[in-house]
């Protein structure tokens with residue numbers, strides 16, 4: 001295997017507590033729900049561009065981007081400078097006083113959205129954004145029922161856990177009242193597998209409205225490509241038909257762009273644009289801030305007004321520092337043409353993975369768009385039996401070879417490749433070599 005592509009950066013010598021000590025402290029003082037990847041946990045102490053460094057100074061290609069969050073690269077100098085400048089000037093006051101950042105950033109972000117999606121509400125996480133979108137949909141329509149998709153992930157708070165549709169993420173609490181899950185339009189594992197089955201899948205939404213609700217719904221929420229669910233891409237025509245059914249029942253259409261937004265799909269800035277629809281509410285997080293706690297709900301002025309009927313407040317939302325970071329991220333995406341790079345690198349990866357699929361029977365399907373890719377492993381291509389153990393092997397072996405990827409899908413058999421959008425062609429080739437070697441030994 002070729003070595004990692006050369007990179008002109010020297011990490012700082014690490015002088016903090018040892019990895020063993022950090023692990024011990026985590027076990028003692030951090031909630032055990034905070035799990036870590038890898039049999040032998042990895043400690044990461046520095047990052048630059050598309051690379052991460054462990055405490056020994058070893059460099060890794062980061063093909064998971066802090067769970068699809070580091071959009072423009074680790075510690076991008078333009079982003080770091082903007083944040084540093086704001087940190088030295090004013091860190092926090094809340095929105096009870098005017099500050100230019102929230103206003104200017106609101107304008108810049110709204111400028112990236114189509115149609116009448118022009119009013120932003122800033123919060124701190126994807127769960128919070130989806131929670132607020134639900135509230136808006138219910139407040140605006142006066143309806144309660146909501147439809148989400150099976151295999152979707154929308155957060156871990158009480159209300160978003162209800163939307164999330166994997167038993168593995170759900171606690172045994174009464175959180176799902178008024179939430180219905182429609183079957184996901186999954187062309188690999190779903191009932192229909194042909195490219196023209198979008199409307200057939202969408203018809204399920206109409207059925208749910210007719211059989212499980214009062215015939216009126218508050219809304220429908222879907223990721224534009226299912227992320228945690230393993231990069232499930234919907235067939236063309238799915239969302240437009242789904243939206244038609246939802247709107248006929250008085251509901252609002254919510255696009256969860258937490259993973260797919262900000263150019264990651266390559267062909268479009270927003271994932272929903274790949275389905276040729278305009279939602280009523282768009283939620284975003286992760287890549288919006290390149291790693292800071294920034295998220296947003298963007299909607300139309302008319303829908304936004306419903307939130308002003310009561311007092312609604314978020315202490316950190318629209319904070320001057322996170323808004324400065326969000327603004328700098330938007331600037332870098334534009335200045336460095338990262339969306340176009342995501343398209344080109346995504347194509348190169350997809351082609352490489354298809355070649356690997358021809359060579360390794362373990363690969364059942366390769367899918368995704370831009371830098372939102374999944375590689376599903378199966379023990380048998382005809383039964384599609386999930387190759388969970390092999391997936392774990394490839395995942396661990398890739399780390400040994402210097403590539404960090406993610407895992408996903410209900411069965412944990414999908415490798416998720418979602419690197420920062422500053423990825424280079426030689427990184428792609430390195431990643432593919434690592435996969436080739438890892439798959440060969442699985």
Ligand code: PMP
Pocket residue numbers: 124125126127128130153154155156223227228256257258259285286
């Ligand atoms: N929506 C999607 C599509 C996500 O992937 C996630 C996080 N994985 C969330 C919402 C929740 O975001 P957060 O973890 O910031 O609450």
